[in-house]
Amino acid sequence: MRIKRSMARRAVAALGVLALAGSLAACGDSGGDSASGAKSDKLTGVGPITLATGKDTTGTLNEILAEWNKAHPKQKVTLTELPEDADQQRQQMVQNAQTKSDAYTILNLDVVWTSEFAANGWVEQLPESEFAMDKYLAPVVKTAKYFNKLYAAPYASDGALLYYRTDLLKQAGIAKAPTTWDEMNADCTKVLKLPAGKGMSCYGGQLDKYEGLTVNFSEAVDSAGGEVVGADGKPNVNTPEAKKGLDFLVDGVKDKTIPKDALTWKEEESRRGFESGKVVFLRNWPYCYSLMANKKDAGNKVSGKYGVAPIPGLSGPGKGTLGGHNLAISKFAKNKKTALDFIKWFTSEKNERTWLTKNSQAPVYGSLYDDPALQKQFPYLATLKQSIEKAEPRPAIVNYGDATAAIEEQAYAAISGSKSSAQALKDLQANLTKITSKDK
Amino acid sequence: MTAAVQAPTPPAKAERPVRLDRRRGVGRFAAALLSPTVLVLALVIGYPIVSALRLSFQVTHQGINPTTGMVENTSHVGLANYAGIFSGDSASQFWNAFWNTTTFTVAGVAIETVIGVAMALIMHKAFRGRGIVRASVLVPWAIPTAISGLLWKWIFQSDGIANTVLHTHVLWTTEGFHAWGAVLIADVWKTAPFIGLLALAGLQVIPGEVYEAAKVDGSGAWRTFFRITLPLARPALVVAVLFRMLDALRMFDLPFVLIGAHKHSVETLSTFAWYEASNLRYGTAAAYSTVLFLYIAVVAFVFVKVLGADLIGRGVEGKKK
Numbered sequence: 001m002r003i004k005r006s007m008a009r010r011a012v013a014a015l016g017v018l019a020l021a022g023s024l025a026a027c028g029d030s031g032g033d034s035a036s037g038a039k040s041d042k043l044t045g046v047g048p049i050t051l052a053t054g055k056d057t058t059g060t061l062n063e064i065l066a067e068w069n070k071a072h073p074k075q076k077v078t079l080t081e082l083p084e085d086a087d088q089q090r091q092q093m094v095q096n097a098q099t100k101s102d103a104y105t106i107l108n109l110d111v112v113w114t115s116e117f118a119a120n121g122w123v124e125q126l127p128e129s130e131f132a133m134d135k136y137l138a139p140v141v142k143t144a145k146y147f148n149k150l151y152a153a154p155y156a157s158d159g160a161l162l163y164y165r166t167d168l169l170k171q172a173g174i175a176k177a178p179t180t181w182d183e184m185n186a187d188c189t190k191v192l193k194l195p196a197g198k199g200m201s202c203y204g205g206q207l208d209k210y211e212g213l214t215v216n217f218s219e220a221v222d223s224a225g226g227e228v229v230g231a232d233g234k235p236n237v238n239t240p241e242a243k244k245g246l247d248f249l250v251d252g253v254k255d256k257t258i259p260k261d262a263l264t265w266k267e268e269e270s271r272r273g274f275e276s277g278k279v280v281f282l283r284n285w286p287y288c289y290s291l292m293a294n295k296k297d298a299g300n301k302v303s304g305k306y307g308v309a310p311i312p313g314l315s316g317p318g319k320g321t322l323g324g325h326n327l328a329i330s331k332f333a334k335n336k337k338t339a340l341d342f343i344k345w346f347t348s349e350k351n352e353r354t355w356l357t358k359n360s361q362a363p364v365y366g367s368l369y370d371d372p373a374l375q376k377q378f379p380y381l382a383t384l385k386q387s388i389e390k391a392e393p394r395p396a397i398v399n400y401g402d403a404t405a406a407i408e409e410q411a412y413a414a415i416s417g418s419k420s421s422a423q424a425l426k427d428l429q430a431n432l433t434k435i436t437s438k439d440k
Numbered sequence: 441m442t443a444a445v446q447a448p449t450p451p452a453k454a455e456r457p458v459r460l461d462r463r464r465g466v467g468r469f470a471a472a473l474l475s476p477t478v479l480v481l482a483l484v485i486g487y488p489i490v491s492a493l494r495l496s497f498q499v500t501h502q503g504i505n506p507t508t509g510m511v512e513n514t515s516h517v518g519l520a521n522y523a524g525i526f527s528g529d530s531a532s533q534f535w536n537a538f539w540n541t542t543t544f545t546v547a548g549v550a551i552e553t554v555i556g557v558a559m560a561l562i563m564h565k566a567f568r569g570r571g572i573v574r575a576s577v578l579v580p581w582a583i584p585t586a587i588s589g590l591l592w593k594w595i596f597q598s599d600g601i602a603n604t605v606l607h608t609h610v611l612w613t614t615e616g617f618h619a620w621g622a623v624l625i626a627d628v629w630k631t632a633p634f635i636g637l638l639a640l641a642g643l644q645v646i647p648g649e650v651y652e653a654a655k656v657d658g659s660g661a662w663r664t665f666f667r668i669t670l671p672l673a674r675p676a677l678v679v680a681v682l683f684r685m686l687d688a689l690r691m692f693d694l695p696f697v698l699i700g701a702h703k704h705s706v707e708t709l710s711t712f713a714w715y716e717a718s719n720l721r722y723g724t725a726a727a728y729s730t731v732l733f734l735y736i737a738v739v740a741f742v743f744v745k746v747l748g749a750d751l752i753g754r755g756v757e758g759k760k761k
Contacts, residue, residue, distance in 0.1 A: 119511045147509035209702050261598040264613045401719040
């Protein structure tokens, strides 16, 4: 008993000391916690740096880094691999910033994180003069800016494509892909009358309750002439245009032109749905293009029977949602001069070409989309360029995590029929206003 | 220990202090040996708990400077994070998560106990291939939860096996009661074997003579089960159920992987706290985690006091009579 008691006492004492130390340490750093105090340092310092990015499964990244390291032995760049999952990548980068660690020099940011990282003062502002701004696709630059200042270098882009069944459209006597929702539904009605179209639905997208729904919802709203968040940064979804956009999805699910299954679809599920012949039209990213060509895939019925077009809209071609990644420099890192040099080199046209040919990653330079040799290798390039040029970034909101959750919440309620689209948009407007308002 | 010291008979009066000293020396030595362990435990368990508690009282207000667009945080110490549980935007979400956590635990553990005991009874029977049955029953328990979540996701997807077998077209992974049911089924599948294993251990210590005596007295199968098997296996079963309850209360990965991150029908306190933390509201996340921690502690305490200690105590006493 005596031993136990004294041990317990000691444990408590140790805990107390630790707690005290912890709270003292916390008091010490809370003063500098607010981001306003962090001034923009000049991009100086030469030496080794790190690149924090998600997993690269192709090995292309290592090849490119090796090339840099060979030419710059004193300014070596080391790869810091983050988890594959985007949420976890963001979390690690946020943690790195909050502990003001210099472990990551260059951050590979998803385009929707730019506002959050810039507003919190976690990344450096970049000089626009150092980059060939006129060579980039215009919407790509938008994703790298916050409050009209450049915080990241465009690195990879991504845009929506409408995949369609060329064989079925041909059988139905349709010469070209539809450009409006009405056209698409009319074409689909013709296809479903064919014997080959029996049991099919018209259109599929990514409508499960996750980030993909935010993308699909914003796309529908933008394509109907509405906007989720206006140029002034204020949400603007309680409008007739936004309702028309949301109703395209809601009505589609109701009258079964969108299969009910699509409520469980993410990128891959929707691709399988299209490949197994469940839908005539599918909205998805370019990465599917080469995968769908794979004849060995058992459930793949569409190999060689599909084409791509820009996504349709209410009264003409629609507006896609921009995906992609940008590179930013962590505010707390060392050797920022090297980091800037590296980013410039890494996102050069030459390297972007390598990424495209080896990894089919959508480049940020307009010229690469027009290159005939590349177009031959990737037949979707011209369409993708159109798509990206018309595309809108997702709402630039500092608390993007909350915003996307609110959008998912209301859009999902509407398309699954538990709320009217008018009510959902009204609620969404209220939620987003709260999230974007100054004091939360 | 004091009783043991006093026990020696008086004659050895001169020896007593010496023994005591030796004991004290041994005690100090033991304490010295254990102190690194205690220190490590304090560091890796004590500190995070205390730190989380401290964090949960830190209230942060965020504002965005309209001219620069920069975030400006102000924080003070207060009870607002806890008050948010009862009022404000997140109150309904919190109580939804609390309700889900509780219903998962109550329904899940109840079903698992019934199935687990049934499994144990089967495994306890002597029959050919008993080893294989015992091993195979434990396979679900051996699979990591995230992986089994993935397996069940394939089963419950729109064109999955569940719909094919049941001839239905239920979209299990969408919002609704069916999503809750899907998580429950997957959880029962995974953890009933755990209760089965511990119950089996309880069954194996029951001496065969008890059953023989019951047989001689003409006791039927049900009577034997409720009057002999269950009371005698109870200590092991109580431990199993307690472990499962503590586990179920902090359920995270199964609903997260199987149904998805933002689905309210299956959101638990753990996933809710995770969501708050991933949106940089560490104060509220810590507050919710603390509430969960207290909830688990209370459940464990009540369970041990009411079901564990007292009932078994009475059972043993009853047997003595």
